[in-house]
Amino acid sequence: MVSKDDAQKRVQKVKDDKVKCANCGFKNKPDSIYCQSCGNELETASQKKLRRKHIILGVLILAGVCFGFMIILGIIASESENSTNPIIYKTYDNNGITFHYPFTWTTLNFNTRQADV
Numbered sequence: 001m002v003s004k005d006d007a008q009k010r011v012q013k014v015k016d017d018k019v020k021c022a023n024c025g026f027k028n029k030p031d032s033i034y035c036q037s038c039g040n041e042l043e044t045a046s047q048k049k050l051r052r053k054h055i056i057l058g059v060l061i062l063a064g065v066c067f068g069f070m071i072i073l074g075i076i077a078s079e080s081e082n083s084t085n086p087i088i089y090k091t092y093d094n095n096g097i098t099f100h101y102p103f104t105w106t107t108l109n110f111n112t113r114q115a116d117v
């Protein structure tokens, strides 16, 4: 038993499923690939879904790359903090000249400063 209202709803649903041409606005059959009016290639419902999936995938990849980049930056920042640790530097201070030099360096002479790595 199909009432008149149900039949009208079904007809309406079929109309909604029709693919509207982006070029001329002609409403084509749901399974049509090209516009029957102007021949323009139509975007089917499955193509729309696929495109949406690609957009979501792209956003996820972008978010992942950003997150990974932040982690790498965090590692670099923590490593540079360790390298600027004053414990691993020696300080030369004489006649108003003050500078830091690596702990592994040794001064050979008072007047000439040479590095011995």
Ligand SMILES: [Zn+2]
Binding pocket: 021, 022, 023, 024, 025, 026, 035, 036, 037, 038, 039, 040
């Ligand atoms: Zn068209």
